[in-house]
Amino acid sequence: MYVPSTYNVDQPIDNTPYVNKSLEEFSRMFGGATAIDGTGSWLSDDNQLVKEKVTIVYSYAEDLDKKKINQVVAYTKSLKEEMKQSSVSLEVNGKMYFIE
Template sequence: MKKKNGLIGLALLVILVFLTAPVQPSLSAGEGESNGIGASALSGQFHLDHQVKIYVPSTVNGSTPIPKEVHDQYVDQALEKFSGWFGGATAVDGQGAWVDDSQKLIKENVTIVYAFAEKLDKTAINQVVDYAEAMKKELSQSAISLEVDGRMYFIE
């Protein structure tokens, strides 16, 4: 009888612990855990995990301006390609700078074309790199900056 009462008591304790435990909405594997949004209103919403950016330069050799219409043509081309590959794209104007071999600050206007992607596979990355290599050659650049998921690459 003591053993039976002990089991009933244990069962009641387990039920009590279960009933008083805080309820947390379930998240799919890894969703919201690392970015701090957890059980926010975004839980369960469709999202894109990857971001790809290409930096369209406005100068050659650091100081020779590329004609505005040529620059704009490359921005439009990048928007079209990224939209085709990833479903949409955005262009943002900015200013970049670096120090050249003679320790002179070189500044130039740049347009960053970026897209978010649900998945990035080898094929998608290779087409973006191929495009960056073509842009590098066509615009006589020493490198084109390409950013993938927060990591900067210089396509030389």
């Protein structure tokens, strides 16, 4: 999951509390988690490049069943709502999903 560094889409914040909460949730679900800082970018509706700091929180799962996927999606949705984002990116098995 890619934890944004903005609140309400464009207000810069310290995302540390959200990263820590995500590490805790992923560790409970999968037994451990890692966070890596990075920079993400995308094109806005008016074709402008938008760059933002992100923190990627991830876990490895030997058995990723439907129940675990549903838990991760539900948590990602709650984070999206709490941070007032239009979507939050979630990567599963190398495929990117935009949780809206």
